Amino acid sequence: MAETYRNIDDIKNLLKVVPDFPKPGIQFLDISPVLRTPGAFRVLIQELERSIDFEFDKVAAIESRGFLLGSALAYNYHKGLVLVRKKGKLPGQTVAHTYELEYGTDTLEMTEDAIKPGDRVLIVDDVLATGGTAQATQTLVEKVGGEVLGHRFFIEIAPLHGRERLKNNIHSLIIEGA
């Protein structure tokens, strides 16, 4: 018998903690059971939509699980989808931003003309942890003159305080460790 998924509480049980992935000591929260369960993925997208209380022109989706959420959102809203990727993966002219990690640095890129000055942008990713990636994406959007209207995440790891590094309007469907 197929289960019915109506809201975020219904799909929360599908999340799976995978210990020591990708490195020892990290508890990875696996969202793929939500993706592959038909009704559950639909609820996830619909709940993200319910949380979006502003107009926007483009969705900036962060590689690579952010692509999964951003694509369905951009399609449903008839908006453009802009990819934010690790260094060297995007062809053509790009803008880059390098940011600090706990150990070392990382660089994100976006195609230079993907966002026009004045474009209102929604930034999407699956998980908000320390906020470094989301903050770097915000910086990239602003570098080319776009305006970040908000951030949306499926899951937020509250004890890492990523939210504090971002501007308004931030919303996560599930808040862990709050």
Added chain:
Amino acid sequence: MAETYRNIDDIKNLLKVVPDFPKPGIQFLDISPVLRTPGAFRVLIQELERSIDFEFDKVAAIESRGFLLGSALAYNYHKGLVLVRKKGKLPGQTVAHTYELEYGTDTLEMTEDAIKPGDRVLIVDDVLATGGTAQATQTLVEKVGGEVLGHRFFIEIAPLHGRERLKNNIHSLIIEGA
């Protein structure tokens, strides 16, 4: 004035050839202008849907631009989305398949229980070139007892004959070099 996109011919002009990416000698066909142009991305997804003439249970999307198409399709059809990724990127128990490239080999992985025996699967990626990745994905799906009903691509590079390595039912929206 916003342009109107109604069919594949309308969006074909948005594709951009980027020379020598990611390596010298390779002409990269960049689909990102289609993604970021609101009406164009919608037409792309709708045309893929018009081409799907069979029932299926799961969409297997190939990392990482296949995620963009697979996500919107899985959402619209109320189906499950299964990720096919490069080695080491998926948490938990996975199945793997290693295949030959022109120089060396590559390995794709899928979560072991993402597809159940008897699941009817649609495989999706942005570009069909030599067909190695799509064929490896087909093998992965069959390893866990799934049935591949068809392959869908945005673009097919006809002179590379990728189609010949795949089973029925194969369809690409744009065929280059035919």
